[in-house]
Amino acid sequence: MAxxxxxxSLISGAAAGFVYCLMASGLQLGVAATGLYNLAHxxxxxxxxxxxxxxxxxxxxxxxxxxxxxxxxxxxxxAFPLAGALMRRGGRWGLLASLAFTLAMGLLIEAVLxxxxxxxxxxxxxxxxxxxxxxxxxxxxxxxxxxxxxxLPFLSLLDRIFVGSRLGRSLRAxxxxxxLARTYGLDPARLFLGAALLAGSAAGVAGALYPVLFxxxxxxxxxxxxxxxxxxxxxxxxxxxxxxxGAALGALEGASSYLLGASWRPAVFFLAFAIFLLxxxxxxxxx
Numbered sequence: 001m002a003x004x005x006x007x008x009s010l011i012s013g014a015a016a017g018f019v020y021c022l023m024a025s026g027l028q029l030g031v032a033a034t035g036l037y038n039l040a041h042x043x044x045x046x047x048x049x050x051x052x053x054x055x056x057x058x059x060x061x062x063x064x065x066x067x068x069x070x071x072x073x074x075x076x077x078x079a080f081p082l083a084g085a086l087m088r089r090g091g092r093w094g095l096l097a098s099l100a101f102t103l104a105m106g107l108l109i110e111a112v113l114x115x116x117x118x119x120x121x122x123x124x125x126x127x128x129x130x131x132x133x134x135x136x137x138x139x140x141x142x143x144x145x146x147x148x149x150x151x152l153p154f155l156s157l158l159d160r161i162f163v164g165s166r167l168g169r170s171l172r173a174x175x176x177x178x179x180l181a182r183t184y185g186l187d188p189a190r191l192f193l194g195a196a197l198l199a200g201s202a203a204g205v206a207g208a209l210y211p212v213l214f215x216x217x218x219x220x221x222x223x224x225x226x227x228x229x230x231x232x233x234x235x236x237x238x239x240x241x242x243x244x245x246g247a248a249l250g251a252l253e254g255a256s257s258y259l260l261g262a263s264w265r266p267a268v269f270f271l272a273f274a275i276f277l278l279x280x281x282x283x284x285x286x287x
Contacts (some may be wrong), residue, residue: 005258006255006258006259009254009255009257009258010251010254010255011251011254012141012144012254013250013251013252013253013254013255013257014247014248014250014251014254015144015145015147015148015250016144016147016148016213016250016253016254017243017246017247017248017249017250017251018147018148018151018152018155018243018246018247018250019147019148019151019206019209019210019213020226020230020246020249020250021151021155021230021239021242021243021245021246021247022151022154022155022202022205022206022209023042023045023202023203023206023210023223023226023227023230024226024227024229024230024231024234024242024246025155025158025202025239025242026038026041026044026045026072026076026198026199026200026201026202026203026206026227027041027199027227027228027231028227028230028231028234028237028239028242029158029162029171029195029198029199029202029239030080030195030196030199031231032162032171032172032237033162033171033172033191033194033195033198034080034084034087034171034191034192034195035087035095036080036083036084036087036098036102036192036195037098037099037102037228038076038079038080038083038102038199039099039102039103039105039106039224040075040079040102040103040105040106040109041102041106041199041203041223041224041227042106042220042221042222042223042224042225042227043075043105043106043107043109043110043113043220043224044071044072044075044076044079044106044109044200044203044204044207045072045203045206045207045210045220045223046109046110046113046207046210046216046218046219046220046223047071047072047075047109047113047207048068048069048071048072048075048203048204048206048207048208048210049068049207049208049210049211049216050113050117050216050218051067051068051070051071051207052064052065052067052068052124052207052208052210052211053122053124053211053216054067055067055068056124056125064208065205065208068204068205068207068208069201069204069205069208070204071204071207072200072201072202072203072204072205072206072207073196073197073200073201073203073204074200075109075200075203076196076197076199076200076203077193077196077197077200078105079101079102079105079196080192080193080195080196080199081189081192081193081196082101083098083101083102084098084189084192085189086098086101106220106224109220110218110219110220113218114218117218118218119217119218121215121216121217122211122215122216122217123211123214123215123216124211124212124216126143126146126212143212143213144213146212147209147212147213150205150209151205151206151209154202154205155239155240155242155243156240158198158201158202158239159238159239159240161198162198162238162239163238167194170191170194171191171194171195171198202239206223210223226249229249229272230242230245230246230249233245249272252268252272253268256268
């Protein structure tokens with residue numbers, strides 16, 4: 001029985017890891033295309049989640065996800081152009097200025113959410129957690145299965161745009177060598193807008209799925225930390241490269257919650273973050 005419970009926790013956590021990948025893809029695309037670590041990304045995911053929560057009683061499925069999608073894009077469009085201008089014109093302090101700006105923006109979004117919604121935890125009432133899929137006795141909860149099934153196609157679409165489209169090729173060229181990109185006539189301001197659209201759409205879809213899986217509170221530290229962890233682990237690669245690490249992180253979180261209790265979740269994420277960073281530095285040292 002204990003082994004069955006552990007197996008189910010591993011599978012359930014790995015399914016949640018698909019949503020973790022979707023969260024992280026927005027931050028990762030910004031880093032890969034522009035070098036910008038948008039520290040307001042977690043707050044954008046949470047704000048999009050509240051938009052989904054508000055629209056759910058008034059719009060049919062799946063139209064209640066559209067406001068979340070739009071909120072994610074609008075907040076990314078608010079963050080990227082000014083943060084990009086700070087990076088380009090701030091000289092040696094440009095990166096630090098962009099980090100300070102996006103961090104301040106994230107804290108402001110959190111404060112507004114707390115003011116309007118309070119600190120009471122909420123969740124999207126889909127009633128899917130009581131329905132399971134898969135052979136008995138190991139079954140995947142319906143909300144986890146739905147979130148994973150919706151995350152993977154959108155993550156694949158982002159990957160296809162980033163790798164195969166003209167916009168994606170321009171973003172990757174600018175991310176790998178900004179000076180050479182300017183030589184070939186690529187406008188950094190337009191590329192920041194393109195990166196904002198991709199990153200914001202990822203934040204919006206992740207926000208729509210966030211209250212399906214998790215209890216929603218007006219604090220952005222969890223989605224931001226998940227995004228930073230996976231981005232640090234994978235680096236500025238294509239979005240689908242996040243899947244193995246995301247599933248592993250979700251499975252680790254599920255197993256630790258089962259064995260140690262949910263109160264150990266922050267410690268597990270800090271441990272995973274440290275391991276990923278050490279693994280990256282180790283690869284660099286041996287290269």
